[in-house]
Amino acid sequence: MSPLNRFLHRPETLAGAIILGVLFAMALFASLLFPGDPQAIAGPALLPPFHDWSLPLGTDRLGRDVLAELFHGARTSLAVGLAAAAAALLIGAVVGTLAGFAGGVVDEVLMRITDAFQTVPSFLLALAFVSVVGPSLGVVVAAIALGAWTGPARVARAEVLSIRERDYVAGARVIGMHPLEIAFREVLPNALPPVLALSSVIVAAAILTEAALSFLGLGDPNRVTWGGMIAEGRTVLRTAPFLSIVPGIALVLTVLGVYLAGEGVVETAAVRRSLS
Amino acid sequence: MSDISRRTLLSGSALLLASTAMPAFGWAQTPKKGGRLVLAADSEPRNLNPAIVASNGVFFISSKIVETLAEASFDGKDGLEPRLALSWEGAADGLSVTFKLRDGVKWHDGKPFTSADVAFSALQVWKPLQNLGRIVFKDLAAVDTPDDFTAVFKFAKPTPFQLIRNALPALSSVVPKHIYEVGKIEDNPANNAPIGTGPFKFGEYKAGQYYKLTRNADYWGKDEPYLDEIIYQVLPDRTSAAAALEAEEIQLAAFSAVPLADLDRISKVPGLKVISKGYEGLTYQLVVEINHRRKELADVKVRQAIAHAIDKDFVVKTVFLGYAATATGPVPKNDPQFYTADVPTYPFDVAKANALLDEAGYAKADDGKRFAVKLLPAPYFNETKQFGDYLRQALAVIGIDAEIVNNDAPAHIKAVYTDHAFDLAVGPPVFRGDPAISTTILVQSGIPDGVPFSNQGGYKNDALDALIAKASETLDTAARTDLYKEFQKEVAADLPLINVAEWSFISVARDTVGNIANNPRWAVSNWADTYLAG
Numbered sequence: 001m002s003p004l005n006r007f008l009h010r011p012e013t014l015a016g017a018i019i020l021g022v023l024f025a026m027a028l029f030a031s032l033l034f035p036g037d038p039q040a041i042a043g044p045a046l047l048p049p050f051h052d053w054s055l056p057l058g059t060d061r062l063g064r065d066v067l068a069e070l071f072h073g074a075r076t077s078l079a080v081g082l083a084a085a086a087a088a089l090l091i092g093a094v095v096g097t098l099a100g101f102a103g104g105v106v107d108e109v110l111m112r113i114t115d116a117f118q119t120v121p122s123f124l125l126a127l128a129f130v131s132v133v134g135p136s137l138g139v140v141v142a143a144i145a146l147g148a149w150t151g152p153a154r155v156a157r158a159e160v161l162s163i164r165e166r167d168y169v170a171g172a173r174v175i176g177m178h179p180l181e182i183a184f185r186e187v188l189p190n191a192l193p194p195v196l197a198l199s200s201v202i203v204a205a206a207i208l209t210e211a212a213l214s215f216l217g218l219g220d221p222n223r224v225t226w227g228g229m230i231a232e233g234r235t236v237l238r239t240a241p242f243l244s245i246v247p248g249i250a251l252v253l254t255v256l257g258v259y260l261a262g263e264g265v266v267e268t269a270a271v272r273r274s275l276s
Numbered sequence: 277m278s279d280i281s282r283r284t285l286l287s288g289s290a291l292l293l294a295s296t297a298m299p300a301f302g303w304a305q306t307p308k309k310g311g312r313l314v315l316a317a318d319s320e321p322r323n324l325n326p327a328i329v330a331s332n333g334v335f336f337i338s339s340k341i342v343e344t345l346a347e348a349s350f351d352g353k354d355g356l357e358p359r360l361a362l363s364w365e366g367a368a369d370g371l372s373v374t375f376k377l378r379d380g381v382k383w384h385d386g387k388p389f390t391s392a393d394v395a396f397s398a399l400q401v402w403k404p405l406q407n408l409g410r411i412v413f414k415d416l417a418a419v420d421t422p423d424d425f426t427a428v429f430k431f432a433k434p435t436p437f438q439l440i441r442n443a444l445p446a447l448s449s450v451v452p453k454h455i456y457e458v459g460k461i462e463d464n465p466a467n468n469a470p471i472g473t474g475p476f477k478f479g480e481y482k483a484g485q486y487y488k489l490t491r492n493a494d495y496w497g498k499d500e501p502y503l504d505e506i507i508y509q510v511l512p513d514r515t516s517a518a519a520a521l522e523a524e525e526i527q528l529a530a531f532s533a534v535p536l537a538d539l540d541r542i543s544k545v546p547g548l549k550v551i552s553k554g555y556e557g558l559t560y561q562l563v564v565e566i567n568h569r570r571k572e573l574a575d576v577k578v579r580q581a582i583a584h585a586i587d588k589d590f591v592v593k594t595v596f597l598g599y600a601a602t603a604t605g606p607v608p609k610n611d612p613q614f615y616t617a618d619v620p621t622y623p624f625d626v627a628k629a630n631a632l633l634d635e636a637g638y639a640k641a642d643d644g645k646r647f648a649v650k651l652l653p654a655p656y657f658n659e660t661k662q663f664g665d666y667l668r669q670a671l672a673v674i675g676i677d678a679e680i681v682n683n684d685a686p687a688h689i690k691a692v693y694t695d696h697a698f699d700l701a702v703g704p705p706v707f708r709g710d711p712a713i714s715t716t717i718l719v720q721s722g723i724p725d726g727v728p729f730s731n732q733g734g735y736k737n738d739a740l741d742a743l744i745a746k747a748s749e750t751l752d753t754a755a756r757t758d759l760y761k762e763f764q765k766e767v768a769a770d771l772p773l774i775n776v777a778e779w780s781f782i783s784v785a786r787d788t789v790g791n792i793a794n795n796p797r798w799a800v801s802n803w804a805d806t807y808l809a810g
Contacts (some may be wrong), residue, residue: 021746037672039665039668039669040669040672041666041669045594046537061537061594061595061662062594062662062666062669063594116419131684134681135682216680217655218682221680221681221682222668222679222680232772235514235515235517235535235537235658236535236537236538237515237536238515238518238538238541239540240537242779273705
């Protein structure tokens, strides 16, 4: 069985992959299907879903098309999720590799910094960061990455600790490679797989954190986000619950999809490792 | 006495009705003594001294404890009814106003209320410390107290009696001299646990939970107050007030604590009533504040274009769900003294707005945009934030690219009124019955940086400044009113700011709460006659 087949063989992984596929398609084709500003006023306010087929999911309190907002919101969610996860993995891998490979004082200092970040709840950290710097997409990504890099850093360090004792590392030392070159060329690539396994969890958490920040009014107000849609719908929760429910379902499915697909990747990788 | 006997008779017949299991609405006719009124409070002001902080959030609680000289009224002369003052008379030269005060009034600590308290409040508190009194009483030089129940306000410069009259309900909270004369007034502990003459005494405050007011048995009003206790239950989450009303945990939610979108549904709940009266004297205005330091916005054509791009009817219908009125200028339509409809208007007309912008020399670039602005919607109300979202879309249609910047309340005030870090802002100023109290300050020049809710957009118009100065010293009521009509015309023509809509609040109460909304400032009046039936 090829890895792809094995990957898609598990039904939950398949479901995750399909959800993710749909999500990526939504994000990619948002501008094609709904050109122009998704926040433009498109019809009467508070139109319920499935009443007018030009506005299939109805409209919000100002008469904006919920479906268009949902598609454009997928973009923001995915962009923030992926960017924050990439940043967190990058910072974590670098810090972990440096700490693990250098050892001694460098290790101590870097790991105590990691401890310091780990003791502060990551959501509070993001909240504080965004309220101080001011909400915009880049700041939100940075804020989420700030609380998420510690996990990858610890995993990377543990992995590096075992790899640096291997023969090929000693060999590299003997031929006179610069220690940094050894760390990032020889050790890091081999330490990456278990770190990458964390990515699905981080992406899912990042998407949720972004939604929570937007819900609290700390998202980028000039962009559609699912969290912002839920927050807007909350004031009319009793009269127009669909405004909160629709983006809520999208959020749940996305996190579920990311998680299932991520699990599938990890399982597949694990099988391949044990096979080899 | 005839009043009492009728009351006794009515309550007797109500008892009879109840005993024969008739519907309970018979009770609603007769004020009943006793009971605890529980209502929703959405903010927790720390300083509860209305003589220093004249704002509705403070009045909402402290107006029951600390009374003013007069209160607004639907049918009283000049729209006023007596409280601590029985009568007020302005001299023809505008240099003095004589108040006759009520006899037999006691402070909550048992000391008698006299004209010395009024003189102290006016000179030591309203004039130097109060946010609004600083403007209205700026020329107050002395307060003579020929006897215990007469206070004569002496002004250094002629001051229109109409202005003083209009300022009485909001600005004239009288605080006890014997409590405040020791130490610094701003740091007095009574600011957090006020002592007044009102129908209710301050009970206790538990942060994040409630304020408790208890009945003042020595109140001067005959048989008043009817309630034993008022509890302000702190419910900062707006959606929870509606649920608490339905669960009968609270009996009243004032100041639109129930979101407008929920009113339609909640009006159908048996036992609850939706009341839009009782806020006529507290009109909020939805205003687009403009930073005239921006070259584009300094051009009146651009401002007119923005005014034409805003569909006011849409705003009233969608943002306020009909619970508002479109605005024509800086004085709201419901003001009985000053409003004039005879001003330049800006009907919704996108083509005209585009033409005006082209004329002003800001042609659309290839991407359809003319220029970009920073838009700061005030965070105090859902409606101001929603209007911000609407305004961004309305401006996009005419090629102005607005970027919304959200701040919390302190950061918003700093950004707009101190740092001037905005191009357009959405603000909710309050009209307080006279343009000189808090309206002319929105457009007048020469105001120091950092004064909130004032002209911080760098707007300067000598003709308008002269008009405001002239009106502030015109004593004749008719002539003064005419000057303010001219002021409205000038503001609507030159658009230092754009008035979009005017709104007030909605109360939702259980059917058992009686005497609701019986004056134009009901939510911030003393509630001596409010009662709970059944």
